[in-house]
Every structure is written in C-alpha cells, then in structure tokens.
Amino acid sequence: MQPINDILQDEHGCFVYRVLKPLEVRSKLSMGEEYQTGLSFDTGDLVSVDLVRPSRVRDSKNGPFLRLSDCSGWLFERTHSDQMMARLPVKDGLWAFHVDNYPVGMALRRHPFDNSPHVEPTMLFESMQLIYCDKQVTAPNGVSSYRVQGTDGWVFDQRLREQGSKIFMLLPEG
Structure with missing residues (x-):
C-alpha cells in the first residue's frame, strides 16, 4: 500500500x-x-x-x-x-478590452468580484486604456471577470446596481 x-x-x-x-x-x-x-x-x-x-x-x-x-x-x-x-469553470483565451469607466478608470482587483480589495500596490488602468486578459470566469449573476495578462489580478465587465441596472466597464477591442 x-x-x-x-x-x-x-x-x-x-x-x-x-x-x-x-x-x-x-x-x-x-x-x-x-x-x-x-x-x-x-x-x-x-x-x-x-x-x-x-x-x-x-x-x-x-x-x-x-x-x-x-x-x-x-x-x-x-x-x-x-x-x-x-x-x-475558468476559460482560457485572449481578450482585449478598453477600460470604459470615465473619468476614474478601473483598479485591478485581488479576486474576481467588483468589491474585492485592490491589488497592492494599487494598479489603476486609465479610461480607454487597452488591456489584455488571459482567463475568464462568469459569476451566477452574469458578471464576467477577467484576469489581466501578466498579473494575478482581475477586472470585471460590468457592475450591477441595486435597482437592477448595469454599468458596463469594459469595451471589446476592435
């Protein structure tokens, strides 16, 4: 044995x-x-x-x-x-996005949900900055998060508001 x-x-x-x-x-x-x-x-x-x-x-x-x-x-x-x-399930791939959150941009998160703590030191992507992502996961609420290539941090494609509306955070490149 x-x-x-x-x-x-x-x-x-x-x-x-x-x-x-x-x-x-x-x-x-x-x-x-x-x-x-x-x-x-x-x-x-x-x-x-x-x-x-x-x-x-x-x-x-x-x-x-x-x-x-x-x-x-x-x-x-x-x-x-x-x-x-x-x-x-986590999908492998290559996704290119422009950050669409004017004027503040988007901070890289430690985990794939929108109120996760920021990566330290804070990494901030400017509005319309092009980012590349290599992993994707979709939460049960339909929000997809993407791991930014070359990091262990995550960004999300939309933010859900309490009244049910959505704020889109990423624009696909192209």
Whole structure:
C-alpha cells in the first residue's frame, strides 16, 4: 500500500471558487481558529486560488485547502463534510478590452468580484486604456471577470446596481 502523501497531489494553476458559506482565511493549512487572519469572505464572493492541496490526513472530512492567489492565506472547500466553496469553470483565451469607466478608470482587483480589495500596490488602468486578459470566469449573476495578462489580478465587465441596472466597464477591442 502506498503512503497517502504519494497518492494525493497538489493542483497548481488558476482556479476560481464561489463562497457558499461565510468563512475566514487561515494563515496555515489548518482548520484551527487560532490561525484565522481576520480576513473573511461572504456568501457569493468569488476567490482566486493558485494551489489546491488535498488534506494530508487519512480519511479527513476537511479540505482540500485552497491557497489564495494573492498569498494572503488559505481557505478550504469543505469542513467536517460541510461544503463551504464550489469551483467554477475558468476559460482560457485572449481578450482585449478598453477600460470604459470615465473619468476614474478601473483598479485591478485581488479576486474576481467588483468589491474585492485592490491589488497592492494599487494598479489603476486609465479610461480607454487597452488591456489584455488571459482567463475568464462568469459569476451566477452574469458578471464576467477577467484576469489581466501578466498579473494575478482581475477586472470585471460590468457592475450591477441595486435597482437592477448595469454599468458596463469594459469595451471589446476592435
């Protein structure tokens, strides 16, 4: 019989998960409250992940553990068999857009949702600046987010207002 560490393998790449239940980021690969960082995500938030690590504990009902792409910590897909997050499909491609948010432009976000914190240091794209994106994910509300090529940051194609109207943020090139 093979040791469990030889069977379970990490997944590296660009993954996006939707938060199903509020949870706090951990500083280590642990469920322990002593490792909570104070950063939390709410139901419906999308998070960008660059590493998926299965639990190394045999027959564990926790995990896999998810490292946030901005290296701010770890989340987990399940805790005690309770589903906390769900993976969304991420499309590969090449998209070119002009930022359409005059006069303020658009800041690069850490995660693919519009009220996600800005990437630090702040990277601001000017109105009508041409940007290239290499990944796309669409949230259940229909808003698509794109990872800006050469970064781990995200921009979104529209912002939904409370009264149901939309503000379009990106214009396709061409």
